Amino acid sequence: MLNLPLKKLLVVSSLTITGFAIPNAVIAQNRATPGQFDFYVLALSWSPDYCAKNGDRDQQQCKLGKKLGFVLHGLWPQHQKGYPANCSTQKLPSQIKQQFPGLFPSDKLYNHEWEKHGTCSGLSPVQYLALSKHLKDSVIIPTAYNRPPKPFRTTIKDLKNTFVSANSTFTTDGIAPQCSGSGRFLQEIFVCYTKDGKPGACSAELLQRSQKTCGQPNFLVRNVR
Secondary structure (H helix, E strand, O other), X not given: OOOOOHHHHHHOOOOOOOOOOOOOXXXXXXXXXXXXXXXXXXXXXEHHHHHHHHHHHOHHHHOOOOOOOEEEXXXXXXXXXXXXXXXXXXXXXXXXXXXXXXXXXXXXHHHHHHHHOHHHOOOOHHHHHHHHHHHHHHOOOOHHHOOOOOOEEEOHHHHHHHHHHHOXXXXXXXXXXXXXXXOOEEEEEEEEXXXXXXXXXXXXXXXXXXXXXXXXXXXXXXXXO
């Protein structure tokens, strides 16, 4: 975890594509103005679910024995309805990516996440990746989700309560799990933050989408491999 105050993370300038997608019901607003959004979503994908469907095509993330659990999908600026995307044509310099090794589970995510979401943050590339790392590292993963050797079942309510118990600054409205397979499997969780990087509430749109995608009475959390 970066032991830097958030304000320094946002001004520092010299810090050393998967199949995931935000739900289709949430509409992207291309070419929006950078920095104009309401809150952030930190998307933490459950790697075993992704690899169950894409393992043969993504050996960097899914090679047997890596045992990845929650991985960073991205840090996404959001509106209360919809989200901004592709806000500029600014590229992510390769030397900046090298300052954040292992931030994403695969190399192709760096450029994809910066171009689609980071350009809408109003931050420079290094500021955006530094904030992404800071927020990702600040999330305490509950014991049950820390590389489980066997699959287990849970519910939206129990998942939220488990994360709130492990992270005292979180609230249940600030966490929105997403499911795959018509609600049968945990796909990822959205953790919502204010624009200044403090835990906050997700929009009604995202919370409703969570209830819809995880609409089964319970869902399976796949084990790591």
